[in-house]
Amino acid sequence: MRTRSGQKEQNIWQAAVREFARHGYHQAKISRIAEGAGVATGSVYLYFKNKKQLLEKILADVWQNLAQEMEALVTRKDLNAVEKLEGMVDLVIDMFTDNPSLAIVVVNEHSQTRIAQPYYERFLALGRQVLEEGIATGLLNPHLQVDVTSQFIFGGVRHLIHLWAQSPRQYPLNKIRREVKLLLKRGILTEVQ
Amino acid sequence: MRTRSGQKEQNIWQAAVREFARHGYHQAKISRIAEGAGVATGSVYLYFKNKKQLLEKILADVWQNLAQEMEALVTRKDLNAVEKLEGMVDLVIDMFTDNPSLAIVVVNEHSQTRIAQPYYERFLALGRQVLEEGIATGLLNPHLQVDVTSQFIFGGVRHLIHLWAQSPRQYPLNKIRREVKLLLKRGILTEVQ
Amino acid sequence: MRTRSGQKEQNIWQAAVREFARHGYHQAKISRIAEGAGVATGSVYLYFKNKKQLLEKILADVWQNLAQEMEALVTRKDLNAVEKLEGMVDLVIDMFTDNPSLAIVVVNEHSQTRIAQPYYERFLALGRQVLEEGIATGLLNPHLQVDVTSQFIFGGVRHLIHLWAQSPRQYPLNKIRREVKLLLKRGILTEVQ
């Protein structure tokens, strides 16, 4: 008996990411995913219930991963809120650094992330939490609306990562990383008045 | 009396926006758009070449409109760069205020916008131009990377508008409007140093 | 605009009967039915919701037809119960005389006839009714269990028609017709004792 292989599941996962990135969810073909993974079409269904669930698994994995690392970051005692926020930006950017296809999938198919997606919610909640912590400790502007602010930052970073995934030369990650941190902290105005 | 055909085209355009917003481009059905517009299925093809072009027309119209108003704003002599930036935020928000469906379509189907979309490019270029103007006049931080900065702001606003379109109560436009302007100018840090 | 044609629906109905008879419901292909009807595959779905409903329509039509003619027969005043029973046998046999394929479908796919099929139930009920009438008028053996008897006759006739449809030479309808009537009335024993 051939034993069920975690490697095979990984191959399918990866091939699906590439296929979803290149063609989008609706134009993606299971047969092409299978081919990309080096398995037969039917084998995809041994590891994933159907096409939809395959996408959901990918998105869930990403958000779970991010939420987990965020959790660790947020609970650190040796960093203040601003440093944690910078760490969060780094986390998100690092997650996609060596998998541009994954970045494209996450951004483009984000609306498939059912709001119920608990890991995504957790991720957002941790962002708000750090903002609140910053306000409480006097580091951040107390007039900030934490929900709007966190979503604004999230949207901006998401968009930049998408641009990078499509044109890594034009939007290198380091430039993005630096610029986002600068904007976050100081805004766009001249520093000294 | 037969209605003028310009009216019929408008009806189809509007019905398509609603259909694309509700079901997304790939799940949208031409037959449902026709029904929503009160015309026969085949009639859609008298006004639009095909489904893809119908979406492209909608997106192009939006960007053309925005680019045009931006053009007028940017060339005003009575405003400085910061005031123009704030005006741009208002423009974008106002454009969608009374058509949440349109906001959803623009945000969700944005990746369908071939980069070639000239009006979209024009829109982005004007944003960069104002940033450069601000730097040149000493109002804005000279270390800003205008391309990254403008895209970051665009991404953030886009995301917030999407949230509003889905939960107008939770993310009211006025709150968004105020918060974005604040963040742009001052960042998140405590104002006094 | 091309107008929806009753003729086309008939062609599909007929082609489906042939296909179901030749290959059985589960092996029947919609594409072959369409080809047989001289229409495109998709057109089948303009007239019938799906494959299952196509079969159900055929069976319902047959039973409705039979039930209707049975109704007329049973209510005749000029025939006694035995003559009506003979008429029923004739009805069933005549229904299939010029459509052996239809006979095969009805017999083979009979289990698809959901018991709820009201026309089939009506058909059976009329059979029982005539038996009861015959008993009441003293023509038929009062010890008959009408439900078992009617089902027995129905099963026997059904089986013979199936044999005829597959080997018309070996089981000619006239022979079947004569023999069934004889058996019904007299049983198999020698007539005089």
Add this chain to the structure above:
Amino acid sequence: MRTRSGQKEQNIWQAAVREFARHGYHQAKISRIAEGAGVATGSVYLYFKNKKQLLEKILADVWQNLAQEMEALVTRKDLNAVEKLEGMVDLVIDMFTDNPSLAIVVVNEHSQTRIAQPYYERFLALGRQVLEEGIATGLLNPHLQVDVTSQFIFGGVRHLIHLWAQSPRQYPLNKIRREVKLLLKRGILTEVQ
């Protein structure tokens, strides 16, 4: 202790009968049969060439069994033709008495029985033989067409057994048994002329 493999084959045979009865041949799944038999999917193929052959084996077993018992019955010297016919009815009914699933399979999948099925043919031939014997000995009506008559009886009994298998309460075997014998011998007319 490993169970004897004959036992395993029997388990599969039985599980297949249940599966075919419940879902019909085409909807039956080998995997479900295997599960029902407590073996792995692949093991089914150690005992049976394929799905089709599994059904054929079941049907062949039934007919072989019946043919064999019929053979013994027909050659008895102590019974006349009518008694033998009654015995045949009993045989068929007894065969299914404690296995309604088997009855359903035999009835529903009967058309899968290629006419070539030798045991089935033998079964029919023995029926015809008894009828002829009855005619020769003056017990049965000499005008009977033995082939049509035997098939009529077979069809009627088959149908009644099917009804019993689905609704044992409504069509109890004893009632069926009694009624069929009565009808065979006397027909439906009032006994006295």
Add this chain to the structure above:
DNA sequence: TATGAATGAGTATTCATTCAT
């Protein structure tokens, strides 16, 4: 023998687009 993971052929159904009227 026994397993159950792997294979891949096969098909109903949808719907954008066309076209006869």
Add this chain to the structure above:
DNA sequence: TATGAATGAATACTCATTCAT
């Protein structure tokens, strides 16, 4: 212009069968 019936390409998913272990 306007209609909506007709077209037919395109594809996710199932499951009988095989085969590596």
